Amino acid sequence: MSVEKCAQSIDLSHHLSQLSKAMVISPLNGGLEKYKSQPGILSLAGGWPSPAYFPISDISANILVPESFGLSPTELSTFLSSSHHATKEKTQAVTIPKYPAVKGDINLAMLLQYGQAVAQAQLQPFLKQFISEVYCPAFRDWTILINTGSTDGWSRAVMTLCNPGEGILCEEWTYPPAMASIIPFNIKPVPVPMDGLGMKSDDLENLLSRWDPVSRQMPRPRVMYVVPVGQNPSGSTMSVARKKQIYDVCVKYDVIIVEDDPYYFLQLGTYTFKDDRSPGATSSGKLSAEESKRYVSTLIPSFLNFDYEGRVIRLDTFSKIIAPGSRLGWFTCNPVFAERLERQGETSAYSPCGFGQAVIKKILTHWTYDGYICWLRGLRTEYQQRRDFFIDCLAEEFHLHAAPAVAGVWEGCTVYQASSKVKRTTDMTEKHPARDRTMFSFVPPIAGMFLWMKLHLDQYPSFAPGDEDTLDTKFWTELAENGVLFMPGWKFAANAMIKDSDSTGSGHFRVSFSNVDFADLKKAVTIFGRVIREFFREEDL
Secondary structure (H helix, E strand, O other): OOHHHOEOOOOOHHHOOHHHHHOOOOOOOOOOHHHHOOOOOOOOOOOOOOHHHOOOOEEEEEEEOOOOOOOOOOOOOHHHOOOOOHHHOOEEEEEEEOOOOOOOOOOHHHHOOOOOOOOOOOHHHHHHHHHHHHOOOOEOOOEEEEEOOHHHHHHHHHHHHOOOOOEEEEEOEOOHHHHHOOHHHOOEEEEEOEEOOEEOHHHHHHHHHOOOHHHHOOOOOOEEEEOOOOOOOOOOOOOHHHHHHHHHHHHHOOOEEEEEOOOOOOEOOOOOOHHHOOOOOOOOOOOOHHHHHHHHHOOOOOHHHHOOOOOEEEEEEOOOOOOHHHOOEEEEEOHHHHHHHHHHHHOOOOOOOHHHHHHHHHHHHHHHHHHHHHHHHHHHHHHHHHHHHHHHHHHHHEEEEEEEOOOHHHOOOEEEEEEEOOOOOOOOEOOEOOOOOOOEEEOOOOEOOEEEEEEOHHHOOOOOOOOHHHHHHHHHHHHHHOOOOOEEHHHHEOOOOOOOOOOOOOOEEEEEOOOOOHHHHHHHHHHHHHHHHHHOOOOOO
8 A cells, every 4th residue: 555545643642651641852852953953053052072082983894795695495504504604704894984974974973972762864764665665554654763672662662651550462472571571560461362373363352342440450451562473482473364353453442552573574484394395496696676575575564564543563673683782673653652752762771872873774774775675585594494404303303293283372283293213112111101102292483583392291101280380390400401491481471470370381491493503403402302201201211
């Protein structure tokens, strides 16, 4: 839909929190804005240090070319085969001077100064083009606002929208820091059941339609936190139909959607066993404008694409696609929310670090839009290889049996059930059943960085109901003492941070395949295989 045909966002100012309504323009900026940009103005009003005394004349960096990675996963990337990549990288040198030779170019004198909480020159038009062509918001007056990453973005969104004593809708398994940040403000998670596509729209409808403020001891939630692509920790990804269903429910019950989407460009596709993969043609190099459009068209649309009212606040970050240490991200939302979020920023982080902004701005303007899309496309291939290799290792270590999931968080997915490949003696007892016992199961993620694993603790030889927490801790400890760390699943239960909560994640683990070399991934799976067989008494004794 063209921008001209899109409607303006509706008035959603009634969602602003009492704190947000009380925020005023920074006392040092109020009344000065219209004069600051006046040509020839001689400002003696600011408390800014002189850039002449910044002890940096320029910043130089060697940045990777955007076509660094192959676009088809035909063979293992050389980037993944060693911890020392410097000799394999093709780079280009760039320099950011304190004072640019060409007016309007990126310069340190500006970026290392106190900055505003909005995207500055060069970055602003780049992000506008990017959002317009990739996310295609369905309302006309969307705006962007930079932040210091999605953690900061979420914190500011909570303060802008929520009052103490309220609740926030979220998936039943969710990102722990997002929930931990709201508890001190007496704001509670309100979990919604999930299936293989993430949050269930029918359960969301039932929850909101039957909400009783008295029994719940809080008003009906007005804000939703959701990670729709490569959901952390489950790895689930919402379909277009599911997003539309959830959006329609949110319109009906007047709910604001905070879309935290750091894994959006790591949409990896369906996993196929190694022997069943057909070799694709090697593809590398730059993407043409038409190829960029085709790639973008393969991505599942953002909630913004269906948001004709302006009730979505989208959180983007460079953490997963450039570097976490850059501490740079941005909001896309309606202008009323953006103005209040900016007020929040003026009294907290203010603006992201100038060094990080300088380098990222230079990278993006050097690559251009099509180069950045090429980088994102190649990055997806790299993480697809990581995911495939990790699951290939599991397939070599265990018998994997595919079965449909008919209930629970994997409902609608094909689940892989893992049993031992180790041969056993014929002296079997009821206490040590045959090797076809399912020890764990998982669904290969189609996006993101994580595999969500369920340990089948009920198959433990001496299992009795109520043993789950003890056995969960026992296995995790044994694995860690053998040199492999998984993230315990209980940390991701939406209510895990609430005192006296009965939420449990026993028997679940989040396993990351994003940040170790192939050799270490293989080693970790081998150790995991030995430990879990010993745990389930599957080794010959």
